[in-house]
Amino acid sequence: MSKDTYYITTPIYYPSDRLHIGHAYTTVIADALARYHRFLGKKVLFITGSDDHGQKIEKIAASRGVTPKEYVDGIVATFRQLWTRLNISYDDFIRTTDERHQRVVQEVFQRIYDRGDIYKGYYEGWYCTPCEAFWLESKLEDHKCPDCGRPVELLREEAYYFRISKYADRLLAYIEENPDFIQPASRKNEMVQFIKSGLEDLCVTRTGFSWGVPVPMAPGHVIYVWFDALTNYLTGCGYLQDEELFKTFWPADLHLVGKEITRFHTIIWPIILMALDLELPRQVFGHGWLLLDSDKMSKSKGNVVDPNELIDEFGADAIRYFLLREISFGSDGNFSVEALIQRINADLANDLGNLLHRSLSMIKKYFDGVIPTPGPEEELDRDLRTMAERTCQTVDRHLEQLEINEALEAIWAFIGRTNKYVDESAPWNVAKAEDRERLARIMYNLGEALRLIAQLVWPFIPTTAERMLQQLGVKEEFSVKHRQWGGLKPETATNPAEPLFPRIDIKEREAALAAKEASKAETEASKPEEEFISIEDFQKVKLRVGKVIQAGPHPNADRLLVLKVDLGDEVRQVVAGIAQHYAPEDLVGKRVVVVANLKPSKLRGEISEGMVLAAVDGKDLGLITVDKDLPAGSIVR
Numbered sequence: 340m341s342k343d344t345y346y347i348t349t350p351i352y353y354p355s356d357r358l359h360i361g362h363a364y365t366t367v368i369a370d371a372l373a374r375y376h377r378f379l380g381k382k383v384l385f386i387t388g389s390d391d392h393g394q395k396i397e398k399i400a401a402s403r404g405v406t407p408k409e410y411v412d413g414i415v416a417t418f419r420q421l422w423t424r425l426n427i428s429y430d431d432f433i434r435t436t437d438e439r440h441q442r443v444v445q446e447v448f449q450r451i452y453d454r455g456d457i458y459k460g461y462y463e464g465w466y467c468t469p470c471e472a473f474w475l476e477s478k479l480e481d482h483k484c485p486d487c488g489r490p491v492e493l494l495r496e497e498a499y500y501f502r503i504s505k506y507a508d509r510l511l512a513y514i515e516e517n518p519d520f521i522q523p524a525s526r527k528n529e530m531v532q533f534i535k536s537g538l539e540d541l542c543v544t545r546t547g548f549s550w551g552v553p554v555p556m557a558p559g560h561v562i563y564v565w566f567d568a569l570t571n572y573l574t575g576c577g578y579l580q581d582e583e584l585f586k587t588f589w590p591a592d593l594h595l596v597g598k599e600i601t602r603f604h605t606i607i608w609p610i611i612l613m614a615l616d617l618e619l620p621r622q623v624f625g626h627g628w629l630l631l632d633s634d635k636m637s638k639s640k641g642n643v644v645d646p647n648e649l650i651d652e653f654g655a656d657a658i659r660y661f662l663l664r665e666i667s668f669g670s671d672g673n674f675s676v677e678a679l680i681q682r683i684n685a686d687l688a689n690d691l692g693n694l695l696h697r698s699l700s701m702i703k704k705y706f707d708g709v710i711p712t713p714g715p716e717e718e719l720d721r722d723l724r725t726m727a728e729r730t731c732q733t734v735d736r737h738l739e740q741l742e743i744n745e746a747l748e749a750i751w752a753f754i755g756r757t758n759k760y761v762d763e764s765a766p767w768n769v770a771k772a773e774d775r776e777r778l779a780r781i782m783y784n785l786g787e788a789l790r791l792i793a794q795l796v797w798p799f800i801p802t803t804a805e806r807m808l809q810q811l812g813v814k815e816e817f818s819v820k821h822r823q824w825g826g827l828k829p830e831t832a833t834n835p836a837e838p839l840f841p842r843i844d845i846k847e848r849e850a851a852l853a854a855k856e857a858s859k860a861e862t863e864a865s866k867p868e869e870e871f872i873s874i875e876d877f878q879k880v881k882l883r884v885g886k887v888i889q890a891g892p893h894p895n896a897d898r899l900l901v902l903k904v905d906l907g908d909e910v911r912q913v914v915a916g917i918a919q920h921y922a923p924e925d926l927v928g929k930r931v932v933v934v935a936n937l938k939p940s941k942l943r944g945e946i947s948e949g950m951v952l953a954a955v956d957g958k959d960l961g962l963i964t965v966d967k968d969l970p971a972g973s974i975v976r
Contacts (some may be wrong), residue, residue, distance in 0.1 A: 343378035344383070346588040349415070350596050351388035351571050352435055354414035355395055357872075358421055359643035360674060361597070361629040364662045368626070368743060369595045370427045371663055374798035375738055377428075379819050384588045386575035387422070388433030389415045393471045393564040397550035403959050404920040407550045408436060421646060423657050426801055433571040435552070437648060440574040444552045444567050448543075451614045452556065456505065459557075462498035462542040465491040470565040472941060473542050478929050486599055499557065501566070506610045507538045513609070519622055522607050522741070523669040526625040530605045540937035541607065569608045572620075591620040593741075601625030615721045624741060627671035629662075644674060656800040657683050657840065663799050664747045680843050687840040690754050691792070691803075697761070698785040699810060699835040705770055712829040713783035714776030720784055723760050724824050726789050728751055731822055736796060743799075750795045757788045764805055787827040803839055812832050848920040882966050882975035885933035885951070890923035895943040902926065904933055904949070907972020920960045930965040 349369045352362055366387060373385035390410045400410035415434065422429065433440055451457050465474045467484035474484065484491050492825035511534055514520055514527065523548045544560040545551065551561030572591055578583030596604050604623045631644060637729050649658050654869060664686070666672030702708055716724075730753040738744035764781045790813055797804035797817040804817065811829045815821050885904035893899035893914065900923055902913045913933065934950040941947070952963040965973075 341379050344588055345373070345378075345381045346384045346576060346591045347373050347384075347595065348572055348575065348591060349387040350600060351435065351568055352418060353390045353393070354397075354418070355399060357417050358413065358646070360646045360649065360658075360662075361643075363421065363425060363646040363658070364629045364666075365595060365597060365626065366422065366427055367425060367659050367662050368418045368668065370425075370429070371659075371743060371798045372593070372595075372738070372741075374428060374642045374801065374817075378794075378798055378817055382587070383430070384576060384584075385429050386431045386433055386572075387427070387429045388431075388571055388575075389418055389435070390564065390571075391415070391434055391436040391550040391566040392561075392567055394545070394548045394550070394907045395468050395471065396549050398468070400550075405958075411436070422649065424650050425659065428801075431575050433575050435567050435571065437574075439580060440571060441552050443574045443579055444562060444570045445555045446579055447570050447573070447615065448562055448566070449555050451501065451611070452499075454614065456614045457499050457543065458502070458504045460498060460500050461495065463495070463498075464542070466490045466494045494547065496546045497787055498542045498546070499554065499560065500540040501543045501610075501614075503541045503607065503610045504538045506613050507534055509613060510606065510609055512533060513619065514605075517619075520619070521601070521624060526601050526605075527557070530602065533602060534606060538606070539840075551562045565603050565607060568610070569603065569611060572608075572901040573617075590618040592622065594620050594623045596623065596625055598625040598627060624669070626669055627666070629666070630671055630673050631675075640962045647958060649676075649679070653679065653683060654840075656803045658689060659686060660747075660800050663753075664744050666744060670743055680845060680848075683840060684842050686751060687803075688838070688842040690751060690758065691694070691796075692839040692841075694754060694758050694761075695789055695807060695810065696835075696838045697950045698782075699833050700790060701766055702786065702833055703835055704783050705766070706782060708833045708835065710786050710829050710831040710833065711779035711782055712826060714778075714780040716780065717777075719760065719763055720780060723756065723788065726756050727788060727824050729789075730795070747799060750792065753788075753795075754792060757785070760788075761785065783827065783829070786831075786833070787824060790827050791822060791824065794818075804834075806839060810836050879936075880934060880954075881936040883933050883935040884969050884971055884973040884975060885911075885913075885931050885935075885949075886971040887926045887931060890926040892918065892923065893943060893945060895945075897941060899945075900926070901945055902951070904931070904951075905971040906933065906935060907970060911948040912946055913949045913951055914942040914945050915951050917951075917953065917960060917962065921962070926962075929962065930969065930971070932963045932965070 347369055349366050352358060369385060369387070373383050389411065391407075395405050396411060400407040403410060411653070419432065435441070448457065462473070465476060465479060466472070467474065467487065467489065469489055470484055470486050472484065472486065478485055479491065482491065483489060485661075507860075509514070511531065514531060518527075521530055540568050541563075543563040543566045544554050544557065545563060546559055547559060551564060552567050552856050554560035554562055572594065573589075576588040576591070578589070594604050601623065609619045646658060657679070661682050663802075665678060665682060699708075702710065730749055733749040734746045737743070737749060766778055766781045769778045769781065774945060789807060790811055793804040793807035794817060808815065811827075812833045813827065815826075852941050860966045883906050885906050887902050888905050888910065889903035891901055898916050898918050900921070902915060904911050904913050911933075932952040934952065937950050939946055939948045954961050954963060
C-alpha cells in the first residue's frame, strides 16, 4: 500500500441492544483519524458495521417472539442513526448478515480447511455466551469468564478446530519484528504473555444454534461468531470481490478496538491472515474504557450513558470534543456530565467561541465586516504567525503517533495565544489612535488565525469548523493545502452570527431539570388512580394450575393457539393469543395458571373455556407457570 492511502476500521458492534457512549468513543476517534488523513489528501477507507450473528442474539430474539434478523434489523437501524447524528463519515457499513460478507466468510473458511488448518473433532469446554468466547478451565476465574465475570457453561458437541497453535511461534516473531503492531505497549506485553502461556487450537464451529454463517462442507454447523466477525475487515476492502479495491487498501493501517477484544484482533485475526497468506494489518490499537464513576459501562450493570440524550442537550460537536480531548488515548477515562459542561464552558464557549465572536464583532465595527488588506507586520504579528506554523507541525506529529488529546491541546494552546494576541495588540487603543494600517493588520491576523483554527479542528469537530468558515465568509475545502498562513483573502465579507457555543449556566440547567422532573411528577400524579378491588372481589376469580396436554394452531387465526388443559377433574379447551411467542410443541407439559370460572366464549369459531395468564411488556410476552410439580387443579391464591 502506498503512502497516499489509509484504511481504518472500528469493531463491528454487537446489536444485542442500543449503543452507549463507550461505543461512540471508539467511533468518534476513528472518524477523527479518517478525516485527518482525508485532510492530508489521502484516499481513505473507513469502515464500521454490526456483528449480527451469535447464540446470544438468537436467544434474545426468541424471548421477544421475533426472528433474529427482525430483531437485529431494528437495533442496527439505531446504530446508523447515531452515527449520522455524530457526523461519522464512514465509507462502508458491513453487516455480517450481508450476502457479500457471508460469501467471503465461507470462502475464507473453505480455503483454510483445504490447506489442512481446520479439522473435525469434538468440543468439550467452557463457553461464555455474552462474550461468544471459549475458555480453557485454567483461564477461568472462579468458574466465570475472565473478560466479563459472568458464568460460563460446559458444552460438548461435534465441532471443527482451527490449528492456531501451529502459528504461535510465527506470530511471536512477527510481533517482535514489528514493535508497533500492537499498541499501546501494555497491551502488547499482555498478548505476548498470553501466546507464550500456550495457544490451544480454536473451536470455530457450533451446532447448538443456527443463527450464523453455515459451514460450507458441514451441514448443521455454523461458523464461530468471532471468525465470522473478524473477516469483515476483508469484506470491507473488497477481498475476493473487488481486486482493485483490495489491492489499493490492504493491509489495513489501523484496527481500532476496545482493550477487552484486543486478544481476538491480535491473535486469532493475524493467524487467520497467515493461514490465507495475506499481509497482516499495520497496527491494532486497544484503547481504554470510558468509565462511569470509575466503573466500566455495561448494559448488564445498567450504568450506560445514552449518547442520543447528550446530543439532544449539548450537540454532537460538544460530545465529540469531550471524548477526544478529555481522555488520554489508550488509557481509561472517566465520563461525567459535570466534566462535559466544564469542557464546553471553558474550551468551546470561552476560548474558541468567544474568540470568534469578539473578532468578528471588531471586524464589523472597524471595517464594516470586511477583511481588510493588512498593514506591515510587527514582531507581535510574527510571533502569532510562527506559533500558527509550529502548531500545524505539532498537530501532525501528535496525530502520527495517535496522540489525539495532545493534538487538541496544541490547537487550544494556539487559540489561547490568539486570545492573548487580542489583549496585547489592544485594537481598541489602535482604533482610538486612528492607525488604520496597524488596525487592519490586527484584524487580518485575527481572521487568518481563525481560518487556520477552523482547518485544524475540522477532523475533530467538523460542524463547528464549517460554521467558523461560514461566519468568516471563506469558501474553501478542508485540506492541508489551505493550512498555510496568508490564505485569507482581503475584501472577504464576513457573516457574524450567534456564538458557536453559548455558555451553560449550571444553576439554570439544574433548575430546568428540576422543573422537568416536577412536571413529570405532576403529570403522573394527575393520572386517575387505579380502581382498587376488595379481597372479596379477588376471591371471586378462581385460579387453578392447569397442565397443557395438547396444543395446536387455530384453524382460522394465525395469532391463536388451541390448548387442551388438564384441570385435575376435567380437561378444558382454552384458546390463547400466544402463537407469536410459543410453538405448540413447546407448551405441552407446561403447568400454567388458568382462570377457571371465566364464562365460555367462541374465538374465531373455537370454544374457549377459560384463560391462561401471561405477563406482557410491550411486544414481549411470557406465560405465568408453576415451578413445582403440583398436581393439575391445584388452587392458585
